[in-house]
Amino acid sequence: MATKTKVTIHDIAEKLNITASTVSRALNDNPRISEVTKKAVLKAAKQLNYQPNNIAAALRNGKSYIIGIIVPTADRAFFASVVRGIEEIANKLNYKVIISQSYDNYEKEVQTIDALLSARVDGIIASIGKNTENFDHFKRPQEKGIPLVLFDRTTDALEVSQVMIDDYLGAYKVVEHLIQQGCRRIAHFTSPKKVSVFKERLRGYMDALRDYEIPFQEELVIKSNLQLEDGRSGMEQLLQLKEWPDAVFSASDYGAMGAMQVLKERKIAVPDVIALAGFGNEPFTSFSDPALTTVDQFSLTMGRITAELFFENFKAGPDKKLVPQKTVLKPELIIRGSSLKAKAPTKNTKA
Amino acid sequence: MATKTKVTIHDIAEKLNITASTVSRALNDNPRISEVTKKAVLKAAKQLNYQPNNIAAALRNGKSYIIGIIVPTADRAFFASVVRGIEEIANKLNYKVIISQSYDNYEKEVQTIDALLSARVDGIIASIGKNTENFDHFKRPQEKGIPLVLFDRTTDALEVSQVMIDDYLGAYKVVEHLIQQGCRRIAHFTSPKKVSVFKERLRGYMDALRDYEIPFQEELVIKSNLQLEDGRSGMEQLLQLKEWPDAVFSASDYGAMGAMQVLKERKIAVPDVIALAGFGNEPFTSFSDPALTTVDQFSLTMGRITAELFFENFKAGPDKKLVPQKTVLKPELIIRGSSLKAKAPTKNTKA
């Protein structure tokens, strides 16, 4: 009972012989309404099984309490964690999140921005797709006064706040570690795409080599999509070289795992003959044998920080032309068996 | 330029000296509007940089084109995949998805339902939290005419459509496989929670034992939260028994991995001394050494099917008191090294 079709504040008003505006104020705990009335309203609302209509409120207020998230795909551990972190913070502030996937597809990304704007989200948090080279669509939210924050896959071509990890540093640390383990011929799996994270990792790789006076060898850099299969074929390719590498640093954990599979199949010892390291600290990296040395990206933290930064900017108001903030998280090198040569000391190991 | 504050259909109407309703119809490709007018409207809309206001449309139509998803957590591989599958289908139909996490917390789950109803979602797709034992809050959407579909963690206490895998069958197959490998003392990791999936897996385990005339042993069933740590302690516990088990079937992959870690540390051969099997086909299961035998749940497919079922019900209309459909997907046993004894034939292996 008491569950007719749609109950509105007018129904509550009618029941109590007051007006809808009073009901509205009472429900919003407006100080202009007496305690007595508030209580009566609350009680009647419950009795009638009233459900607030956020849509109507959003129309009136110009605020939907929804923020949009755009990720290439929702089911990669990294993005899933970031989404979780964002939702966690948003939820605390009574915001809801709409999630959309671009599938690394440029057109879809453009459409998605448009759809989110039409949905009247109060802001957008995004990670740019791999194939995106023109960023004009990311300017549209700001033109409309909708704040935008980018994470991980960002670009400096836009004047927006962004949160990322120091991919350069992470890569540098990996390569430095491999060198300290005695490796001198270190291969690198990277992506041909113009994605900042991969460019940075490559830069870190090259700089570490340079700093340790190891010559850069073109033939040791393999460009691919960095998936498991690419790791396999990349490794095969490296094994064709007259001189094998003594380590492979893949810009993605998947690539490293592919390489590990090939090496195991061929009974090539990891890490003793060829050491391996990945990037991302995907859950599976700790379960392989040997466990994979990798770089943790603090994905959950990144999600939280991104959301916090977003809401900070947000509170400042759309008028305040605030300077875009760039937050760079320090990655952590996770040293595991795949790169730990026999005599080297175990340190910094993490499950 | 052309980007003032907010452009509405009235601005377009004014510019063209027609009325807003005509503009609205033109934008919606209503046949009652002439081609000439439509083109003019479209052109003006572009010129003015018009962005449709879905909120206003939703208020008017009583349809938001948003569906809500409730999952315990967004960053478990299984749920992340399901979410991806749902979003994929929803997106094709021009729906957006709001994602909320219940964190397996009952109160939060209740609140979330309420928040989604207030947000005026057109429907809800949910997986029930582990600690939920009262399902009244799931009745509310239907009272309000908002369709609800459950997946994976479902309940028969509600008259709703649901999509799940045949957990019973999956578990049965695992245990049958272990028996065929020669195991006779098979332990099982399960959950103390009243979650259907775990109860079904336990039932499958027991029935397989019974069918093969292996006595059920209370001491071999370990109840825990099924995480990595629980798998470790569960394994430790089993190793205290006077007589060790010769196989462990964990209702979750994490539990199985924990067990594997302990066995490796103690140099107990897997699978020769103790075979292992998990459930879920988490990505990491194929990377461990030995790779973990498990059950694939077709999470992505489950997401897609759930969404399709949802939209099917949806199109039928809220009035049609349609009989709730129960879709049960067949799981696939993925046999890998952790359960394959030396002499047994390799079959059905999958990366």
Place this chain on the structure above:
DNA sequence: AGAAACGTATGCAATCCTTAAACAGAAATA
């Protein structure tokens, strides 16, 4: 004492933007 001033609690009416039913004028057809 009478009136102005003030504070409290609420009502009134407009607004947010889009849509659809009902209606209307002009051209086309019977």
Place this chain on the structure above:
DNA sequence: TATTTCTGTTTAAGGATTGCATACGTTTCT
């Protein structure tokens, strides 16, 4: 001429919010 057909217009929601107005009781001042 009467009736459709086309193409729009008028008008009224849809539900919540808010600036301004109002009603009433109390305090303060002359």
